[in-house]
Amino acid sequence: MATLTLDALNKRYPNGNAALLGIDLSVEDGEMIVIVGPSGCGKSTLLRCLAGLETISEGELKIDGERVNEREPAERDIAMVFQNYALYPHMSVAENMAYALKNRGVPKPAREAKVRETARVLGLEALLDRRPRQLSGGQRQRVAMGRAIVREPKVFLFDEPLSNLDAALRVQMRLEIRRLQKRLGTTAIYVTHDQVEAMTLADRLVVMNAGRVEQIGTPMTLYQRPATRFVAGFIGSPAMNFLPLEQGAAGWRLPGGACLELEGFEGRPSSLGVRPEHLRESDAETALFDVRVELIEPLGADTLAYCRLDGTATPLVVRLDGARQLDEGERLRLDAGIDRLHLFDAEGRRLERRSLDHGRAPLLPLSASL
Amino acid sequence: MTTFQRHRFTPWLLLAPQLVVIAVFFFWPASQALYQSLYVQDPFGLSATFAGLDNFIQVLVDPEYRRALGVTVVFSASVALLALSVALLLAVLADRVVKGARGYRTLLVWPYAVAPAVAGVLWMFLFDPTLGVLSAMLGTLGVDWNHRLDGGQALALVIIASVWKQVSYNFVFFLAGLQAIPKSLLEAAAIDAAGPWKRFWTITFPLLSPTTFFLLVMNTTYAFFDTFGTIDATTGGGPGGATRTLIYKVFEDGFVGYDLGASAAQSVILMLLVGALTLVQFRYIERKVHY
Ligand SMILES: Nc1ncnc2c1ncn2[C@@H]1O[C@H](COP(=O)(O)OP(=O)(O)OP(=O)(O)O)[C@@H](O)[C@H]1O
Numbered sequence: 172m173a174t175l176t177l178d179a180l181n182k183r184y185p186n187g188n189a190a191l192l193g194i195d196l197s198v199e200d201g202e203m204i205v206i207v208g209p210s211g212c213g214k215s216t217l218l219r220c221l222a223g224l225e226t227i228s229e230g231e232l233k234i235d236g237e238r239v240n241e242r243e244p245a246e247r248d249i250a251m252v253f254q255n256y257a258l259y260p261h262m263s264v265a266e267n268m269a270y271a272l273k274n275r276g277v278p279k280p281a282r283e284a285k286v287r288e289t290a291r292v293l294g295l296e297a298l299l300d301r302r303p304r305q306l307s308g309g310q311r312q313r314v315a316m317g318r319a320i321v322r323e324p325k326v327f328l329f330d331e332p333l334s335n336l337d338a339a340l341r342v343q344m345r346l347e348i349r350r351l352q353k354r355l356g357t358t359a360i361y362v363t364h365d366q367v368e369a370m371t372l373a374d375r376l377v378v379m380n381a382g383r384v385e386q387i388g389t390p391m392t393l394y395q396r397p398a399t400r401f402v403a404g405f406i407g408s409p410a411m412n413f414l415p416l417e418q419g420a421a422g423w424r425l426p427g428g429a430c431l432e433l434e435g436f437e438g439r440p441s442s443l444g445v446r447p448e449h450l451r452e453s454d455a456e457t458a459l460f461d462v463r464v465e466l467i468e469p470l471g472a473d474t475l476a477y478c479r480l481d482g483t484a485t486p487l488v489v490r491l492d493g494a495r496q497l498d499e500g501e502r503l504r505l506d507a508g509i510d511r512l513h514l515f516d517a518e519g520r521r522l523e524r525r526s527l528d529h530g531r532a533p534l535l536p537l538s539a540s541l
Numbered sequence: 542m543t544t545f546q547r548h549r550f551t552p553w554l555l556l557a558p559q560l561v562v563i564a565v566f567f568f569w570p571a572s573q574a575l576y577q578s579l580y581v582q583d584p585f586g587l588s589a590t591f592a593g594l595d596n597f598i599q600v601l602v603d604p605e606y607r608r609a610l611g612v613t614v615v616f617s618a619s620v621a622l623l624a625l626s627v628a629l630l631l632a633v634l635a636d637r638v639v640k641g642a643r644g645y646r647t648l649l650v651w652p653y654a655v656a657p658a659v660a661g662v663l664w665m666f667l668f669d670p671t672l673g674v675l676s677a678m679l680g681t682l683g684v685d686w687n688h689r690l691d692g693g694q695a696l697a698l699v700i701i702a703s704v705w706k707q708v709s710y711n712f713v714f715f716l717a718g719l720q721a722i723p724k725s726l727l728e729a730a731a732i733d734a735a736g737p738w739k740r741f742w743t744i745t746f747p748l749l750s751p752t753t754f755f756l757l758v759m760n761t762t763y764a765f766f767d768t769f770g771t772i773d774a775t776t777g778g779g780p781g782g783a784t785r786t787l788i789y790k791v792f793e794d795g796f797v798g799y800d801l802g803a804s805a806a807q808s809v810i811l812m813l814l815v816g817a818l819t820l821v822q823f824r825y826i827e828r829k830v831h832y
């Protein structure tokens with residue numbers, strides 16, 4: 172049970188590499204924060220700074236309002252689940268789980284009771300006497316969780332804890348982690364590469380890029396109103412389509428010739444974003460995109476069609492109903508609802524519609540004019 | 542299966558060089574020793590009479606032999622223990638060094654390349670009662686160092702020289718062992734509230750145990766057999782047999798005293814002794830090793 176405050180956190184590695192550049196984040200008690208971002212953006216570095224495994228170069232880290240920058244890892248009362256689990260290979264499952272309690276001077280009977288209780292919750296009772304190498308990957312993961320839970324720490328840190336598991340097990344453990352975290356009400360920070368994990372686990376999602384925070388918000392906020400082009404491209408799978416916009420006589424021109432009349436936006440748009448799942452086939456004369464199908468990926472429920480805008484090399488990905496029979500080389504007309512279009516300026520910042528409150532969209536797709 | 546059967550002789554062919562070396566340099570001398578231990582040779586080596594176990598009995602009742610056994614036990618235990626702990630300490634320190642680690646490690650490995658006799662002479666000069674730098678320093682501290690007269694000091698000197706020689710070897714293995722321990726384990730332990738001291742004894746040391754065990758066996762063997770050169774160059778077994786270990790006595794009796802039968806009998810006993818010791822180590826200590 173704890174709040175966590177990061178105030179302009181900076182981390183420079185001894186080799187001069189600046190891995191974190193002014194991270195601000197404030198985590199509520201019992202909240203589950205998920206951090207996503209491309210490889211090398213500083214996610215692990217951030218967790219390691221929180222855990223005390225790396226020193227913080229600048230800025231302040233507070234747990235429950237108390238500055239903990241200078242505290243040893245042991246004094247921060249934080250538990251961490253590592254990607255490779257980091258189970259002590261020479262100790263049994265029970266010893267692994269009891270290790271932290273033992274170091275904190277919890278007397279043996281209390282220790283054993285706690286380990287047994289935690290093992291029961293995680294379904295590890297039958298494995299207590301085994302060594303880590305006698306366990307399957309999923310069981311190891313569970314033990315690593317158990318080792319974190321048994322301590323009842325103030326904060327859980329997870330660094331891609333499920334990335335070594337197969338898909339089915341990942342789904343199962345994901346649900347279990349969420350259930351446990353809710354039940355224990357422990358503040359948690361969870362790093363992942365996995366879109367689904369990020370969307371389903373997070374109370375709030377943090378998208379990082381090159382040592383900076385791009386956006387913080389609920390998963391749905393980030394999905395529906397990404398603050399930057401980077402976030403828009405990072406959240407959602409397959410990624411959002413981006414199309415360059417050029418100012419023409421009749422409004423803003425898309426590659427392929429379609430024109431848009433864009434009004435009520437602050438700033439100067441430079442690209443248009445639309446998610447593959449928001450594109451619909453349409454017969455209307457006013458349809459935005461004329462495309463040629465190049466490649467089809469049937470996923471069962473859906474079919475992904477990799478297309479190019481007619482007469483250009485601009486790619487466009489569409490997610491269509493799995494029942495729709497498609498042929499490569501086929502032509503499609505696609506459209507998207509006005510409120511499904513995202514506009515970004517040249518710096519990649521989202522452009523909001525000024526008249527959003529009025530309920531009526533001023534953005535009108537015009538006829539495709541070549 | 543069939544593939545292996547078709548190549549019945551290939552494995553032997555591949556092993557042959559190794560087997561020849563072992564046969565020529567180990568089994569043949571060992572069988573010679575065994576053969577000689579059962580005979581009494583005349584002083585000129587012209588004839589030999591079968592003596593049964595007489596040589597062994599003669600050796601075992603000899604008080605000098607028992608004294609040498611005692612010296613060997615003290616010497617070997619000290620050498621193995623000191624060489625292991627000093628090397629472990631250096632390896633732990635070297636493992637933490639970030640800057641110039643390579644140079645530091647190379648320097649620590651060098652003594653291994655020094656010949657035992659040279660190492661012995663080096664330490665003999667350092668501790669020379671009249672010329673030695675270290676003995677002079679000890680003198681200012683009030684220690685009257687003269688290993689030519691004082692048996693205990695002489696033993697200490699050969700132990701130091703032998704340890705110095707073996708530390709490099711152990712260091713290389715310990716360092717490799719330390720670097721094979723995943724950093725995340727120590728980090729997990731740090732988060733689990735274990736201080737550096739506790740981390741070392743509950744995580745690092747147990748995980749090093751295969752290395753430690755291997756080195757224990759190697760160092761015992763080293764102390765028993767390979768320290769001959771060092772002892773010979775430093776003290777020559779003296780004063781008054783204070784540094785005469787079993788292997789040194791084998792040499793003295795055989796090549797100085799020309800009692801080849803007794804010397805051979807001692808060799809055989811020494812071989813059995815080390816064999817038994819290694820067996821005990823494998824049976825009892827290896828159980829505590831976590832692979
Ligand atoms: N010990 C170190 N010394 C110097 N630079 C480092 C060190 N560790 C990481 N870095 C650098 O810091 C940056 C952030 O690394 P970090 O491991 O935090 O990335 P990450 O977001 O966790 O990536 P991934 O998703 O691949 O795990 C990278 O550019 C990396 O090269």
Ligand SMILES: [Mg+2]
Nearest residue numbers: 214215216330
């Ligand atoms: Mg990482």
